[in-house]
Amino acid sequence: MGYKQIFNVLLGLVLIVTAVGASCAFASDPPPEGGAESVAVRLYLTDGSIPANDPNAAAWDALQPAEFKLAPQVHWPDRIQEVTVKSVKVRGMHNGQEMAILLEYADQSEDAADAAAIEFMVGDKMAHFAHGQEMLQVEGGEVNIWYWKKEQGKATDMSAKGFKTLRAQENQNVSATGAWQEGTWRVVFSRPLQTGDEHDVQITPGEWRNVAFAFWDGEIVDGAVKERGSQKAVSSWWYVRAEPPPDNSIYGYVVLGIALAAGFEFFLVRKIRRGNES
């Protein structure tokens, strides 16, 4: 075998591998370096029942939590400059019908006015994280807020589109249970993924939705509740997605891709050979 042949072989290798490699490598820029903090809550798909009313169920501890930092609500009056709840760990699961989200956060005292809330954008219109307040250049949408307060012992399913529009919905379909232990609240919210109510967020497995969180420390300080109303700890918008069922059709497409590529090779070589013969 001569040098020329080796050279040809190497060239062929380089060409084919670079062609495929380049299409992989250049197809997209790598995502920018981010911090270790979460950007999304994953609702893990599970078979059977979910611990919708049990914040301390063992099933929760098997899930990887997302963690979000919280800020004092400074966007509109009445502001607050320092809050008790500094961050929240969020876990979620669903079974194709029902979903549950567990919020876990530190709060040194258990108080009647302790409260937590999850906020969602409803539909496809973007909504401001502060109760879907009006934006000046964009027509915003509505938000759906799931609110739990210790002394009420249940969840309230609410809607808002702008300040002073927060109200409890007619169709209440969210439930919540809280448990406080050694300086930690664990509050689980649950609801069917789909409700058919146009004011509710509808969760479809595989689709990304926007979610935000808020917390109130209900401790009594100098005769008054420490955090109430707009004085709360808040997060900005993050993402949530219900894990879709595994899609085995992907492997069919992979096999098809391999077959097409092999067929392409076969016909290419045959064509070149025929060209050389003629």
Place this chain on the structure above:
Amino acid sequence: MKGPLAKTVILLVGMYVFLKFILPLFTAPLPASLIFLYLALTLASAMIFYTMSGGSLDEFMGPIGRFLTGTGQTGIAGTARILVFVLFPLLVGWQTYTRLAPSDMPPAENRTIHPAPPGEFVGLANPYPRTPENVMMGKGLYAAFCSPCHGANFDGKGPAAVGFNPPPANFSDPGTIAQLQESYLFWRIKKGGVGLPVEAMPWKSAMPRWEVELPDEWIWKIIMGEYDGAGQSPRTWEEEE
């Protein structure tokens, strides 16, 4: 090392090394998509050049054809050919899988940090003179209303800043207010996050709409105090006299 095919390969490799490693020594690194575009143009040019005549086309395609058909190949060359024929479909399969496999990453966000202001805010001049009294008053107002998030040191690291996404602007960074005119700051302070256009994701910003709480005079003085405290100057378009 001659022949049109070899020259093309060397040209492409050289071009890649130049764009990826040498050019960034003089300028900002090029995005991968731009490098890909330049390489595709280089390849296309070479193809056009070598397919001008039948002779050069044969020279260009000959080695590829000989390799693919296995003409006169034995030993290592034959093995390599089989390897390529096996690897290529597998790569296609892998590529198909990575494209179709469900991603755990949320949709990419492309936030414009300094979008264009509405027309009525373009070119406004600060109506208050830059006197020590005005600057001092501005700094006092800044301390009261802005510093909880933007920081007493104008660095975006106020005690309330931690949980925000996007984070409060760092005014001491030369990439923020030093790049902007005073009229731009006036707009952003007055209208806040909700005044942003769609490309700036107004639904995420916690910046208050200060026009409902502060008079314009205070806002102009806050801007003065902000530049002074951060050690920056507003951007101007004309030469100062």
